[in-house]
Amino acid sequence: MSNYRIHGATGEWEVVIGLEVHAQVTSNSKLFSGAATAFGAEPNTQVSLVDAAMPGMLPVPNRECIRQAVRTGLAINAQINKWSRFDRKNYFYADLPQGYQISQLYHPLVGEGSLEVVLDPKDPEGSTKTIGIERIHVEQDAGKLMHDQHPTMSYVDLNRSGVALMEIVSRPDMRSPAEAGAYLAKLRTILRYVGSCDGNMDQGSMRADVNVSVRRPGEPFGTRTETKNVNSVRFVMAVVESEARRQVDLIEDGGAVVQETRLYDPDKNETRSMRSKEDAHDYRYFPDPDLLPLELDDAFVEKCRASLPELPDAKRHRYEGALGLSPYNAGVLTAEVETARWFEALLTATAAKAGKGEAEVAKQASNWLISELFGALNKLGKGLDDSPVSPEDGAELLALVADGTISGSIAKQVLEKMLESGDGAAAIVEREGLKQTTDTGAIEAAVDQVLAANADKVAEYKAGKEALFGFFVGQAMKAMQGKGNPQLVNQVLKSRLG
Amino acid sequence: MADLTDLGVAAIRDGVAKGLFTAVEVAEAFNANVAAAQAALNAFIVTTPDAAIEAAKATDARRAAGQPLGKMGGVPIGMKDLFATRGVQTTAASHILEGFEPEYESTVSQKLWDAGAGMLGKLNMDQFAMGSSNETSYFGNVISPWRRNDGGNAPLAPGGSSGGSSAAVSARLCPAATGTDTGGSIRQPAAFTGISGIKPTYGRCSRWGIVAFASSLDQAGPMARDVRDCAIMLEAMAGFDPKDATSLNLPVPEWEAGLNADLRGKKVGVPREYRMDGTDADVLASWDQGIEWLKDAGAEVIDISLPHTKYALPAYYIVAPAEASSNLARYDGVRYGLRDLPDGANLQEMYAATRAAGFGAEVKRRILIGTYVLSAGFYDAYYTQAQKVRTLISHDFRNAFAEVDVILAPTAPTAAFGLGDMVSDPLAMYLNDVFAVPASLAGLPAMSVPAGLNREGLPLGLQIVGKPFDEQGVLNAGLAIESRAGFAARPERWW
Amino acid sequence: MSVDTATVARIASLARLKVGEAELEAMVPELNGILAWVEQLGEVDVTGIEPMTAVIENHLRLRDDVIDADPLTGGGVREAVLANAPAAEHGFFGVPKVIE
Numbered sequence A: 001m002s003n004y005r006i007h008g009a010t011g012e013w014e015v016v017i018g019l020e021v022h023a024q025v026t027s028n029s030k031l032f033s034g035a036a037t038a039f040g041a042e043p044n045t046q047v048s049l050v051d052a053a054m055p056g057m058l059p060v061p062n063r064e065c066i067r068q069a070v071r072t073g074l075a076i077n078a079q080i081n082k083w084s085r086f087d088r089k090n091y092f093y094a095d096l097p098q099g100y101q102i103s104q105l106y107h108p109l110v111g112e113g114s115l116e117v118v119l120d121p122k123d124p125e126g127s128t129k130t131i132g133i134e135r136i137h138v139e140q141d142a143g144k145l146m147h148d149q150h151p152t153m154s155y156v157d158l159n160r161s162g163v164a165l166m167e168i169v170s171r172p173d174m175r176s177p178a179e180a181g182a183y184l185a186k187l188r189t190i191l192r193y194v195g196s197c198d199g200n201m202d203q204g205s206m207r208a209d210v211n212v213s214v215r216r217p218g219e220p221f222g223t224r225t226e227t228k229n230v231n232s233v234r235f236v237m238a239v240v241e242s243e244a245r246r247q248v249d250l251i252e253d254g255g256a257v258v259q260e261t262r263l264y265d266p267d268k269n270e271t272r273s274m275r276s277k278e279d280a281h282d283y284r285y286f287p288d289p290d291l292l293p294l295e296l297d298d299a300f301v302e303k304c305r306a307s308l309p310e311l312p313d314a315k316r317h318r319y320e321g322a323l324g325l326s327p328y329n330a331g332v333l334t335a336e337v338e339t340a341r342w343f344e345a346l347l348t349a350t351a352a353k354a355g356k357g358e359a360e361v362a363k364q365a366s367n368w369l370i371s372e373l374f375g376a377l378n379k380l381g382k383g384l385d386d387s388p389v390s391p392e393d394g395a396e397l398l399a400l401v402a403d404g405t406i407s408g409s410i411a412k413q414v415l416e417k418m419l420e421s422g423d424g425a426a427a428i429v430e431r432e433g434l435k436q437t438t439d440t441g442a443i444e445a446a447v448d449q450v451l452a453a454n455a456d457k458v459a460e461y462k463a464g465k466e467a468l469f470g471f472f473v474g475q476a477m478k479a480m481q482g483k484g485n486p487q488l489v490n491q492v493l494k495s496r497l498g
Numbered sequence B: 001m002a003d004l005t006d007l008g009v010a011a012i013r014d015g016v017a018k019g020l021f022t023a024v025e026v027a028e029a030f031n032a033n034v035a036a037a038q039a040a041l042n043a044f045i046v047t048t049p050d051a052a053i054e055a056a057k058a059t060d061a062r063r064a065a066g067q068p069l070g071k072m073g074g075v076p077i078g079m080k081d082l083f084a085t086r087g088v089q090t091t092a093a094s095h096i097l098e099g100f101e102p103e104y105e106s107t108v109s110q111k112l113w114d115a116g117a118g119m120l121g122k123l124n125m126d127q128f129a130m131g132s133s134n135e136t137s138y139f140g141n142v143i144s145p146w147r148r149n150d151g152g153n154a155p156l157a158p159g160g161s162s163g164g165s166s167a168a169v170s171a172r173l174c175p176a177a178t179g180t181d182t183g184g185s186i187r188q189p190a191a192f193t194g195i196s197g198i199k200p201t202y203g204r205c206s207r208w209g210i211v212a213f214a215s216s217l218d219q220a221g222p223m224a225r226d227v228r229d230c231a232i233m234l235e236a237m238a239g240f241d242p243k244d245a246t247s248l249n250l251p252v253p254e255w256e257a258g259l260n261a262d263l264r265g266k267k268v269g270v271p272r273e274y275r276m277d278g279t280d281a282d283v284l285a286s287w288d289q290g291i292e293w294l295k296d297a298g299a300e301v302i303d304i305s306l307p308h309t310k311y312a313l314p315a316y317y318i319v320a321p322a323e324a325s326s327n328l329a330r331y332d333g334v335r336y337g338l339r340d341l342p343d344g345a346n347l348q349e350m351y352a353a354t355r356a357a358g359f360g361a362e363v364k365r366r367i368l369i370g371t372y373v374l375s376a377g378f379y380d381a382y383y384t385q386a387q388k389v390r391t392l393i394s395h396d397f398r399n400a401f402a403e404v405d406v407i408l409a410p411t412a413p414t415a416a417f418g419l420g421d422m423v424s425d426p427l428a429m430y431l432n433d434v435f436a437v438p439a440s441l442a443g444l445p446a447m448s449v450p451a452g453l454n455r456e457g458l459p460l461g462l463q464i465v466g467k468p469f470d471e472q473g474v475l476n477a478g479l480a481i482e483s484r485a486g487f488a489a490r491p492e493r494w495w
Numbered sequence C: 001m002s003v004d005t006a007t008v009a010r011i012a013s014l015a016r017l018k019v020g021e022a023e024l025e026a027m028v029p030e031l032n033g034i035l036a037w038v039e040q041l042g043e044v045d046v047t048g049i050e051p052m053t054a055v056i057e058n059h060l061r062l063r064d065d066v067i068d069a070d071p072l073t074g075g076g077v078r079e080a081v082l083a084n085a086p087a088a089e090h091g092f093f094g095v096p097k098v099i100e
C-alpha cells in the first residue's frame, strides 16, 4: 500500500512501525481506589492510602473503567474476553509505590481487533488501510517525578498513581510516518467518540510508545527500538522518520540496531537511548493474588455495545450515502466527534426551518460549515467548541439564504457580524438593511446604468466575448451594494444583452 | 475476687455484663500481667496499657448507661503486630517498619474495637509472619512460657508466626489475641502452647490493613483459651469488607450459639498420608486418642486419602515466597519506614541499602526464592506448576469432603522445640508446618485444640479441617475434643 | 536447577537487596537446598490441570465509580499519606535525584 522508502547509501529501506498507546480511561475515580482523577490538582492531594501502597492496602476495581475498556474494544470490533485477569508487573521505581504495576499480561480484557485509516482525505475509499490491534489491556498509571525543584532530590507526586489506563497495542502493520500518524489520529477519534478517553495529548491522556524497525523490502523484520511516551501525532511521525533514518545509517555504517528503550527530544528532533531503563528487565509477571479473575457476563457486554454511539466510519458512510455529501466533506465532518455533533445539530435546525428533509439541506449546510464557518473561526483563532455562533444561529443564517432574503455574498458579511456581535442573523440583516432587492425596477435601473457606463465592453460582448457577462453581473451587484437578487440580475442582463 | 486473668473471653464478657467486676478491673489485671512478663517472655513489641483502660472505661460507661456492650464488651486482647493500628507502631516485627504509625486501622482490629474489645499491646511475631518459631523478629525472640518437665529450663519456641499471641494467651497476659495464618501460623503456635486457634475460610476475615505476606493464603483468626472463646472472637472479627476484593460476601453465622459437641451423624476423615515417617510417637498417640474422642462424641470415623499431601509444603514454598517477594516490594524507604541512604547513593542504591538493612535473614531468603521462581524462564516450571499442584490439593480435599464432614489430623509433627534448635536448617523448620499447610493452600477453615501433654510435659494440638464456610463444623468437632481432653495444664509461672 | 553465586547476585539485585560477598556465598547452598527440595513438584502429573486462580469459589466484585466514597480508600488525605515519609517537602515525597 505505502511506498514510503528510506533511501540509504546502499539502497532502499522499508520502515516497520507498531504503536502501544496508553490512553487514560475517563472515570471519576482511580482504577483500584476512590481517589479522584482530575487533572492539575495540588501534589499528592488525589492519593489514597491504597495509591500510596501503605502496608495492608488492597485494590478493588472500578466498574466504570472496565466498562469503558470493553466499549472501546467493541468500537474496534475486537474480541471481548469474558474471562480476564490482572497480573503484577514487578519493578522498582520511585513513581511506582507498590513496587509493581497492576496490569494484564496473560489474559487481557480485550483481544484482537482492528481499525481503518484513511491516508488521502480526498480519496477516503481508495486510500484506506486496516491496522491490526493485538489487544487492549487495563492497567494502572504511575506517579510523577519532578527533577528540577531541589538540588539533590527528585520530588514524587502520586496524583496519577493508580489512574486507569488502556494500553492499546497495534500490530506492526504501519509502513510510513503518515500511516503511524493516521493510526494515532484515528484511534484518538474513536476513543473520543466512544467517550472512553478525552484524548488530551498535551495533558498526557494519550501517549504512544513507538516501535520502529527497518528492513530491506520483503525481508524479515529487523531489530526494533521502542521510543517511549510520545505525546502528539506530529511527534509520532517525527520519531518514525528520525529513528528509521538513524537505524538505516547505523546499519549501513556496519553497526547493528540494539533492542532498547529510547526517548524523543522534540527540540533536537532525535531519539536517544534511555540509560536509566537499561538495567536488565525481568518483570516477573504473575497473577495478582489480591484480585480474583474478572468475569463478565453477556448482559454486561451487550449493555456496553448498546451504549456505543454511531462511530466515525459508519457516520462517514452515512453522510456520503444518505446525505449525499462528498467523501471529502464527510471525512472532515466526522474526523472529530464535536464537529459531527455540531453538524448534526445544524442539519436538524436547518431542515426544521426550511420544512425540508435533512438530506435536502445537507449539502448546503455542510458546505457552509466547512467553507464559511471554519474559515471565519480560524481567522479569529477559535474552534467549534468556543464558537460564538451556535448551530441554531447558523441555521437561521442558512434559512435567510435559502428563502432569498439575502444572497450568498451578503451571508458572508452577516456571518462576520454575527461572530463579532453575537447577534442573530435576522436581526443583523434587518438592522443593517441587507435584505436582497427583488424590485425589478430598481434592478433594471442599475443594469441600464452599468451598461451605459460600459458601452465599449457591451460592444466586445456582442462581438463574442461572452466571458464579460460575469463582469456585468459584478458591476450591477456592486451598484446595488450586493443586495440585488442574483437571479433577477442575471435575467435582466440577459434580456438587455440578448 | 478470683484472679481475673484466669478468665477467658466468655467469662469476662458475661462477668462485666452482669456487674461481677468492671472492665477496668479486668484491664488493670491484664496490664499488670503484661508488664510483669515482658522482660522474660518478650511477647509484646509495644504495650498499650492506656488504650486497654480507655476501652474498658468506655465499656463500663456503656453498661452504666444501659447500652449493649458488644460481643467482646470489656475483653482486653493482644493484637498481632501485623494488624495496622491507628497511631500505634505497626512493624510486622521488622526493622524496616520500625517507628511506622499507621494513619488507619485494619478492618479486623476496628471490628474488634467496635465489638467492645480493648488493646493491651502489639504482639511480637516472626518478621513479616515468616517463621515457625518466632525467632525471626527484629525485636527479639518470644520465649514460650512452657518448659520441659526435665528441669532443664531450656527456652522453648512458642511457635510462629503468631508466637507472641500464643505465648501471651497461654501465660495469661491476655484472654485472647489475634493471629494470622498463612501456612499454619495460628494453628502451630496454638498447638505449641496449649491453646485454641482457628483459621477461618479464606475470605471470612478482611485482609484490609493487615501487612501482607502471601495474599492468596493470609487469613486472620482468633487465638484463645478454648473453643467457645474462639467462636465469640471470630464472630467479632469476620464479615464482608468491600475494601478487600477477596472478602466473602456472606453473613457471619452465630458460631457461639451454634456450638454443639454432639457429633452423632457426622463423619470424620482420617487422612492416611498424614501418618508420615518422622512424626513423633506422642503426636501419633494423641491423634489416635483424638479419633477415640470423636467416636465417643458419636462421629463415624473414616479412613480417607489426600494423595497430594506430600507436595503441599513444596508448593507452599513456591507460592508464598513468590507472592511475598512482590508484596514486600513496597518497603523501599520512600513513603514510610526505614530509609538507608549511603553517601552519594542513587535511588536504586537507596532501595538496595534500605531493604538490606531493614529485612531479616529469613525475609531476605524468601524474597530471593520468590524472585527466582518468578524470574524469566523459571515462572512456568516453578510458579505455574505449584499453582497446578495447589489445584490438585484442593481437589483432594473436595473429594474427601464428598464423604466426610471434617478431617482430623495432628497440628504439628512435634511439640515445641528449643529456641535455636532449628535456626541453622531452614528446611527442617519449614517441615514443622507439614500438616498445617495443605488446608492453607485450599483456603479451608482449620483449627487447633489442645489434646494433652507429651512425655516432656509439653502441649500437643489436634487439628480439625472443615469444608469451605463450615467453621461451625470445625468448632463443634473441636469442642467435642476439648470436652473430652479436659486439658487443664498451664505453664507454671516462672517469669 | 541450581543457582550459582552470579545467579544469586543477579536475583538479589532484581529484588533490590544489597548483599555482601560473604552473605552471598552463604546463601548459595541454602537456596540450592530449598530449590532442590521444591523441585519434587516436577514429579506431579498435572496434565489437564488448571493453575489455581480463586482459592475459594468467589467472583471479583467491581466497585462504583464514586470519588472518596470511603475515606479509607479515597483521596484528599495528603497529611496521612505523607505522615510517615522519611523525606517529605512541599507536599511531595523526596528521593535522591533521579537522572533520566
Ligand SMILES: [Mg+2]
Pocket (backbone or CB within 6 Å): A020, A209
Ligand atoms: Mg510499552
Ligand SMILES: [Zn+2]
Pocket (backbone or CB within 6 Å): A022, A139, A167
Ligand atoms: Zn503499559
